[in-house]
Amino acid sequence: MIRQDRRTFLKLAGAAVAGAGLAGPIMADEAKSGDEIRVRIEGPADPLLSRTFGILQDRIAMRCSSKVVLAPSDARIVLAVDKILPLEGFRIEEADGSLRICGGSPRGLLYGVGKFLRTSRYEGVFQPSSWRGVSAPQGLVRGMYFATHFHNWYVQAPQAEVARYMEDLALWGVNAVMAVYPMINLQGWDDPDAEPAMAMLRRYARTAKELGLLFTTGVGNTLFIGAPDSIRATRLPDPTGRRGNSGHPVCPSDPAGREYILSNTRRLYERLSDIGLDLVCYWPYDEGGCACDKCMPWGSNGYLKLSRDLTQLGREIFPNLKTILSTWMFDTPPEGEWQGLSDALARGEDWLDYILADAHEDFPRYPLDTGVPGKRPLLNFPEISMWGNSPWGGVGANPLPARFQRLWDQVKHVVQGGFPYSEGIYEDMNKAVSAQFYWDRDRSARATLEEYIGYEFGSGVSGDVLSLVEMLEAAASQSYQKQPVDADAARRARSLADSVHARLPEWARRNWRWEQIHLRALLDQERFAGGGLHTPEAEAALLRLIELYHCELETNDPYHHRVRPKSQRAVSRNGEK
Ligand SMILES: [Zn+2]
Numbered sequence: 001m002i003r004q005d006r007r008t009f010l011k012l013a014g015a016a017v018a019g020a021g022l023a024g025p026i027m028a029d030e031a032k033s034g035d036e037i038r039v040r041i042e043g044p045a046d047p048l049l050s051r052t053f054g055i056l057q058d059r060i061a062m063r064c065s066s067k068v069v070l071a072p073s074d075a076r077i078v079l080a081v082d083k084i085l086p087l088e089g090f091r092i093e094e095a096d097g098s099l100r101i102c103g104g105s106p107r108g109l110l111y112g113v114g115k116f117l118r119t120s121r122y123e124g125v126f127q128p129s130s131w132r133g134v135s136a137p138q139g140l141v142r143g144m145y146f147a148t149h150f151h152n153w154y155v156q157a158p159q160a161e162v163a164r165y166m167e168d169l170a171l172w173g174v175n176a177v178m179a180v181y182p183m184i185n186l187q188g189w190d191d192p193d194a195e196p197a198m199a200m201l202r203r204y205a206r207t208a209k210e211l212g213l214l215f216t217t218g219v220g221n222t223l224f225i226g227a228p229d230s231i232r233a234t235r236l237p238d239p240t241g242r243r244g245n246s247g248h249p250v251c252p253s254d255p256a257g258r259e260y261i262l263s264n265t266r267r268l269y270e271r272l273s274d275i276g277l278d279l280v281c282y283w284p285y286d287e288g289g290c291a292c293d294k295c296m297p298w299g300s301n302g303y304l305k306l307s308r309d310l311t312q313l314g315r316e317i318f319p320n321l322k323t324i325l326s327t328w329m330f331d332t333p334p335e336g337e338w339q340g341l342s343d344a345l346a347r348g349e350d351w352l353d354y355i356l357a358d359a360h361e362d363f364p365r366y367p368l369d370t371g372v373p374g375k376r377p378l379l380n381f382p383e384i385s386m387w388g389n390s391p392w393g394g395v396g397a398n399p400l401p402a403r404f405q406r407l408w409d410q411v412k413h414v415v416q417g418g419f420p421y422s423e424g425i426y427e428d429m430n431k432a433v434s435a436q437f438y439w440d441r442d443r444s445a446r447a448t449l450e451e452y453i454g455y456e457f458g459s460g461v462s463g464d465v466l467s468l469v470e471m472l473e474a475a476a477s478q479s480y481q482k483q484p485v486d487a488d489a490a491r492r493a494r495s496l497a498d499s500v501h502a503r504l505p506e507w508a509r510r511n512w513r514w515e516q517i518h519l520r521a522l523l524d525q526e527r528f529a530g531g532g533l534h535t536p537e538a539e540a541a542l543l544r545l546i547e548l549y550h551c552e553l554e555t556n557d558p559y560h561h562r563v564r565p566k567s568q569r570a571v572s573r574n575g576e577k
Pocket residue numbers: 233234251252253254290291292293294295302
């Protein structure tokens with residue numbers, strides 16, 4: 001065990017020590033405490049400061065033998081709030097023989113601790129980061145959308161695991177999370193699943209608020225399964241098959257339909273009123289839309305009016321509520337929705353704060369070529385979960401850094417944040433890449449992954465894991481485009497993954513993030529160069545993924561197969577929709 005006094009601590013950090021008189025008495029103290037890291041908190045009494053200390057303590061303890069302790073004196077690390085910094089910014093510096101991590105607010109400090117943890121090393125003993133400087137985010141809304149449905153990880157994971165995962169995302173710079181109340185799965189408020197679903201939504205809201213994150217939910221014209229037939233929306237024509245007609249949309253131009261939407265949305269808002277709601281996102285299609293004469297063109301007419309009404313309602317309960325209008329699948333086919341929205345915003349509509357845009361593939365051209373309607377800040381909605389794999393996460397991790405770099409490069413000059421769409425934890429690398437794009441629009445996916453790998457898997461494997469990620473992405477792309485997948489490459493990826501596995505420190509080998517990558521390499525070899533996904537080795541890997549995702553091996557949910565790896569033991573009692 002290495003004993004570090006403050007002098008060697010800073011030397012390990014690769015920095016010169018200021019002042020020569022530190023060694024004497026502190027050495028004596030350190031001799032008793034071994035590799036203890038003394039940390040002092042300077043700042044206002046704020047629960048997020050002690051939470052941040054706890055996160056620092058926990059993430060170091062899981063990686064090495066060093067122990068982080070709170071200490072009023074002789075601190076090696078000082079966690080502080082410095083209001084000179086931008087609210088969400090941070091600074092890491094040396095002063096008076098200590099390493100100071102300062103945030104412009106408790107949340108800024110949390111981001112600083114994230115940078116510090118990721119750039120530190122953990123070979124047996126803690127080696128503090130040598131990163132020094134100031135950093136502040138460029139993106140305003142650095143969100144993550146948790147699709148809380150289909151009994152996926154977000155629905156199934158125990159609260160402690162969810163809270164820990166939200167901490168991990170916050171460390172990467174995320175400042176907003178979105179989760180929705182899954183009315184699509186519920187008959188009404190009397191449905192036996194209605195209260196458990198509300199309890200889940202409230203847990204997400206509370207966990208987000210405890211971490212200082214903005215809590216966001218989505219509402220629109222899709223409500224309960226039990227909405228009366230008489231008020232249902234007119235089905236969308238959807239000739240390209242990309243908008244969807246999911247859920248049970250209600251026509252807001254029908255007075256009874258409008259009343260049904262507003263009264264049920266009020267009830268939803270009231271159930272969140274004690275926790276708080278910072279942002280609300282309106283969604284036009286897939287789960288939403290109405291093609292009746294009074295609502296069409298939906299995007300710039302019925303939808304816009306309904307979103308205005310829902311904002312007025314929301315602000316009665318949450319006076320500072322901000323609004324996001326999604327334009328997902330606008331003008332598919334061309335109906336003048338983008339132009340109609342531009343015209344409407346030119347006339348007013350002050351209630352609207354952000355516009356969100358994205359598509360299944362390339363970014364919509366209208367906001368790039370013509371400008372964002374009403375000059376509102378533009379958010380994106382990258383689909384980081386489903387592309388190139390089915391079931392989603394069904395063969396383990398699906399890192400796609402090249403894809404997201406290409407899509408980001410189309411929009412990075414105009415986008416000011418966004419909400420990547422997530423169905424689980426198997427696309428964790430894609431989340432880190434997106435969160436860092438929002439923090440610094442010119443930071444490459446590769447640079448983020450290098451930092452990710454060093455932090456999650458330890459030193460010395462960065463080059464190999466990056467090569468492995470490249471091979472996994474190439475296989476996913478070939479498979480998605482129905483091209484033959486290179487069997488030799490699948491074998492090489494598996495062998496590289498095994499070789500990395502053998503070199504990892506124990507803590508990294510046990511990390512579920514690594515396990516999902518390793519399982520993916522194994523399953524790719526089986527499906528592209530081996531005996532398929534029914535071999536005993538593949539079956540064991542699929543069952544392990546089912547365990548990691550907390551899937552139900554036997555389920556009543558007709559949609560669960562979308563997020564459950566295809567083990568031969570898996571059963572859907574109510575069929576598969
Ligand atoms: Zn209608």
